[in-house]
Amino acid sequence: MDIKFMKPIQPKVFKAIKDLDIEALKNFTQDEMRPIIPCLVRMTLIAPLDTTRACGEAKKDVLTLLAGIDLVNFIVSLLSIEFNALESDLKKEQQMRLKNGSQCTETFLIQSINNGITSDFEQSDSPRKVRLVLSELLLMQAQLAEYNQNKNSNVECGVKPSELFDNDVYLEEVTDVINISLAELPNLLNVIDIVEVLLYVNKGPIIISWVLANMPDSVQEVAESLVMNADRSEEGGIRAKTLTTLCAACPHLAAAVRSKAASASRLPSLVITLTLTHHHDDLTSNCFLYVWASTWIGPNNKSWFATFLRNSHKRGKGDGHAALTKLRQELLNRLKDATAGVEASALLRLYCALRGIAGIKFQDDEVAGLLRLVTQKPPPTPAGVRFVSLSLCMILACPSLMAAPDHEKKAIEWVQWLVKEEAYFESNSGVTASFGEMLLLIAIHFHSGQLTAVGELVCATLGMRVPVRPNGLARIKQAFTQEIFTEQVVTAHAVKVPVTANLNSNIPGSKRPDELRWFIQSLTRLLATHFPQLSLVDDWMDDQVFGDSNRHQVDINLSETAINDAFQTIEENPYKTGKILKAMLNKNPTDIWPYAETFVKYFKSVLGDEVPRHIQELYHEVWLRLNTVLPRCLWIMTINALLDINGGVKNVTITQENVLVDPLQVLRCDIRVFRCGPILKIILRILEASLAASRSQLSRHLLDKPLLEKSGQLNSDAEREELKNALVAAQESAALQILLEACLETAEDEAKPELMWSLREYALPKAMSIARLCVNTLSTLLSVLPSDLRLELFQPVLKSLVRICTAFPSLLEDITSLLLQLGRICESQASLGHCWNDTSILGEGAYVPSDVQPDTKVLVAEVLCRDIKVTMSEIVEKALLNDKLY
Numbered sequence: 001m002d003i004k005f006m007k008p009i010q011p012k013v014f015k016a017i018k019d020l021d022i023e024a025l026k027n028f029t030q031d032e033m034r035p036i037i038p039c040l041v042r043m044t045l046i047a048p049l050d051t052t053r054a055c056g057e058a059k060k061d062v063l064t065l066l067a068g069i070d071l072v073n074f075i076v077s078l079l080s081i082e083f084n085a086l087e088s089d090l091k092k093e094q095q096m097r098l099k100n101g102s103q104c105t106e107t108f109l110i111q112s113i114n115n116g117i118t119s120d121f122e123q124s125d126s127p128r129k130v131r132l133v134l135s136e137l138l139l140m141q142a143q144l145a146e147y148n149q150n151k152n153s154n155v156e157c158g159v160k161p162s163e164l165f166d167n168d169v170y171l172e173e174v175t176d177v178i179n180i181s182l183a184e185l186p187n188l189l190n191v192i193d194i195v196e197v198l199l200y201v202n203k204g205p206i207i208i209s210w211v212l213a214n215m216p217d218s219v220q221e222v223a224e225s226l227v228m229n230a231d232r233s234e235e236g237g238i239r240a241k242t243l244t245t246l247c248a249a250c251p252h253l254a255a256a257v258r259s260k261a262a263s264a265s266r267l268p269s270l271v272i273t274l275t276l277t278h279h280h281d282d283l284t285s286n287c288f289l290y291v292w293a294s295t296w297i298g299p300n301n302k303s304w305f306a307t308f309l310r311n312s313h314k315r316g317k318g319d320g321h322a323a324l325t326k327l328r329q330e331l332l333n334r335l336k337d338a339t340a341g342v343e344a345s346a347l348l349r350l351y352c353a354l355r356g357i358a359g360i361k362f363q364d365d366e367v368a369g370l371l372r373l374v375t376q377k378p379p380p381t382p383a384g385v386r387f388v389s390l391s392l393c394m395i396l397a398c399p400s401l402m403a404a405p406d407h408e409k410k411a412i413e414w415v416q417w418l419v420k421e422e423a424y425f426e427s428n429s430g431v432t433a434s435f436g437e438m439l440l441l442i443a444i445h446f447h448s449g450q451l452t453a454v455g456e457l458v459c460a461t462l463g464m465r466v467p468v469r470p471n472g473l474a475r476i477k478q479a480f481t482q483e484i485f486t487e488q489v490v491t492a493h494a495v496k497v498p499v500t501a502n503l504n505s506n507i508p509g510s511k512r513p514d515e516l517r518w519f520i521q522s523l524t525r526l527l528a529t530h531f532p533q534l535s536l537v538d539d540w541m542d543d544q545v546f547g548d549s550n551r552h553q554v555d556i557n558l559s560e561t562a563i564n565d566a567f568q569t570i571e572e573n574p575y576k577t578g579k580i581l582k583a584m585l586n587k588n589p590t591d592i593w594p595y596a597e598t599f600v601k602y603f604k605s606v607l608g609d610e611v612p613r614h615i616q617e618l619y620h621e622v623w624l625r626l627n628t629v630l631p632r633c634l635w636i637m638t639i640n641a642l643l644d645i646n647g648g649v650k651n652v653t654i655t656q657e658n659v660l661v662d663p664l665q666v667l668r669c670d671i672r673v674f675r676c677g678p679i680l681k682i683i684l685r686i687l688e689a690s691l692a693a694s695r696s697q698l699s700r701h702l703l704d705k706p707l708l709e710k711s712g713q714l715n716s717d718a719e720r721e722e723l724k725n726a727l728v729a730a731q732e733s734a735a736l737q738i739l740l741e742a743c744l745e746t747a748e749d750e751a752k753p754e755l756m757w758s759l760r761e762y763a764l765p766k767a768m769s770i771a772r773l774c775v776n777t778l779s780t781l782l783s784v785l786p787s788d789l790r791l792e793l794f795q796p797v798l799k800s801l802v803r804i805c806t807a808f809p810s811l812l813e814d815i816t817s818l819l820l821q822l823g824r825i826c827e828s829q830a831s832l833g834h835c836w837n838d839t840s841i842l843g844e845g846a847y848v849p850s851d852v853q854p855d856t857k858v859l860v861a862e863v864l865c866r867d868i869k870v871t872m873s874e875i876v877e878k879a880l881l882n883d884k885l886y
Contacts, residue, residue: 005168005169006168006171006203006210007031007035008206008248008249009036009209009210009213010028010249011248011250012024013032013033013035013036013213014213014216014250015250017036017039017216018250022058022061022062025040025062026061034172035175035209035210035213035214036214037071037072038075038176038179038180039179039214039215040062040066041072041075041079042075042079043059044059044062044063044066045076045079074173074176075176075180077126078126078176078177078180080126081126081127081130083184086127086130086185087185087187087188089108089109090109090134090185090189091188093107093108093134093135093138094188096108097139097141097142098142107135109131109132109135109138110128110132110135116163117132117136117164118170120132121133121170121173121174122170129173130177130180130181132164133164133174133181134177136165137178137197140159140160140162140201141193141197143157143158143159143160144200147159161202162201162202165202168202171202171207175210175211178211179210179215182194182211183214183215191211191212191222192225195208195211195222195225195226196225196229198211199242204238204242205242205244205245206245208245208246209245209246209249212246213249219246219250220256223243223256223257223260226239226242226243227243227264227266227267230267232265232266232304235267235268235312235318235319235320236267236273236318236319243267243270243274247274247277247278248277251278255278257270258270258271258274258278265304265305268304268305268308268309268320268323269308269312269319269320269322269323271305272323273323276326276327306358308320309324309358309360310358310360312324313359328354328360331350331351332365332369334347335351335370336369338373340373340376340377340379340383340387341383342383342386344376345383345386345390347373348374348387348394349462349464351366351370351394351398352393352397352398352462352464353466355397355398355466356397356398356468357464362398362401367400367401367403367407370398371401371407371411373391374391374395374411374414375410375411375414377417389438389461390461392415392438392439393457393458393461393462395411395415396458396476397466399472399476402475402476408475412483415439415480416484419439419484419485438457438461442454442457442485443480443481446477446480446481451473451477452470454468455467455468556580558580558583558592558595562580566580567602567605568605570602570606570611571610571611574611574614574615577615578615581615581618581619581622582618584599585621589625589628589629592622593626596629596630596633599622599623600623600637600641603638603679604641604670604672607670607672607673607676607679616676616677616678619678620679620681620682623638635686635689636655636659638683638686639659639665639666639669639686642669642673642683643669644668644669644670644671659693660694660697661694661697662694662731663687663690663691663693663694663731663735664735664738666683666686666687667683667687667735667738669683671742674739674742674743675749691731691735695728698724699724702717702720702721702724767808768808768810768811771804771811772808772811774804775801775818778793778794778818779814779817779818779821782821782825787829790825791826791861795860795863795864795867798867798868798871801815801819801871801875802871802875802878802879805875805878806878809879812875812880816872816875819868819872826861826862827861827865829859829861830859830865
């Protein structure tokens, strides 16, 4: 049945339809062209965009190819149906499935099925066949959506088998219907969604390959979606089989699919299958090994692939185990024919990864092949040096190679040959890298019992983390120390190992950068432990930021004289100082370091009250640049520049040793530092580093001067450690106390209105709301109160309005409007004079004694008018025209 129906598409057919090679299509048989007939028929019926003569001739050639094929009539009938009505019903069907799911029994595409869907499909015309197929696809799509939604719950659901797809006789016609539907209804049917459904039907991989052969431009997109939609726990299955079928039909797709699966950590068995299939014949063996090395060995170790290999090896069945078996057989075939060289080095690293990372035990034929390869004597070439180093590490990383007595004897003889021929071997290789040092280092580690160091050396040379257990090294250690490298051999060999010729920083190393990462990590840990003041993250980040070489250059000649002149006029002419500081910022830190001493001595000048904040920020940035060159030297210069000695003692200089003993010396600075944010940041940075250095210094002091005898008050190392911890805690506590006391309010702070100390006691939003409420209340009372009470209320309120305007400038408009309205009322009332202000109406309250003539009285309204004018003048002066509002 498989031979007759749904034959796999040939790669040459897929390439021809993808490239639209009409000449190649002419050479194919009818059976070979069967999958792409729907595409060819539709190509001849639609109006072409290209109306050239060549296109017309090509169309005629296609018609000639299709002549005499009975299937063409069926495809034409499919293309002749009413797609507008079908599109409307299909849209309704999709909406219903989206709302009710797969449980809904109603359908808009087909009315009823009497004798089963298979019989109905056989007896129906083309329009009904299209509706039957689309109805089945939408039903399975709804079931698939429910399955994906509930797969993590206990609800039992899945994609049920379709009777229409289970019959191989109808599969070709069903596939043709799917092809035409996807081409004619692209807005409603998505090829990626349809392919996901077809994974669950009979012969789904071949159907999908037929569908994509008629849509070759979508192959890449569909293949990537198949990979990304796979579950991470899915090793292979129907999805991997589908992708394998697609890659068989379109071989150039294999590399992209394999790369996508490897980068997405999905379908590991597919990665193996594609590599074995498509990188076996057309690539050299070295490229084949490189493909595997880039998949899961190296700096970006893919743990998912190692886990897959380990589980497949333990399980002993399934797609994963089958793929692993093929891989090991392929590697074994290459191992039998391998000779010492670059390819053999890659092969050794792969086997080390299989054993160390994936935990796969070697079989007898693999052990024999590996030992044969490892004990080869390569020619004196750079590749030979590398091979020998890897072979030596292979013996240490895989003790099973020396399990048999004859294997052990062969390995020991090879190492002994290596010791004897090492000098001649490396003198003729022409490389500076030497495995003689490795032999000597391994022997020294074995004699001193440092088996962990041997494991680190093996991992660094192999370029991967493999477990090297001390128990497995017991026999190798005995062979090295008693048979190969006795103490006399180690001494004689150490004398013969020369210093590397022309040793300098430009010499090419024997290890790649990814192999040096362990050395860098260890060096960084030592730095953080012994020199914490030099491992501050802020300094490292600043060093990266300031390392930009593409900065804008300012044409200003920097010199000590220019810097002195700029800082001596910092308060009178800050613009000049700013130009100098910006010029220093635009240069490399190493270029401005010669001016560091001149720059630092003006620290106190920057603290002046008349120095703009912008200048202080620029000064801080220049200091950060200098801090990337010689930080400790700069810190000492900064501390001495800001030192404030009570009693007028001069020529007091603090050294690095003084700061290590007492890091609180940093805070013996000018009191103005604590009121200048940019300079305070510098002091805090120096204080942090000094405290860290002091802690390290105390720890080193305890190690350098151990307690040899009990004397005095200290009787044990534990007491000394407790005393050290107490001293460190006291230093940190004192520094914190000094900083907190520096934050206390001083008399100078109270005199600065911009500091707004009152905000500590009252919330600004709440105060503004209350002030706005007061202004609104006064505006309301102005039109409600009688004249005598109005005058009595507003007289004492005027001075408060001035203070409100000063504190809240946003209320200026409301208060000004209130005063203008009150002034108009008072002017009107005063203009009536004694006629209106009769004592019988207001009594004596309408008059007050005159300030100019005490014996006379004036109207209250006139006095209030005068006070309103004074209030307006104060508001304009203190609030409106004040340029120091905070």
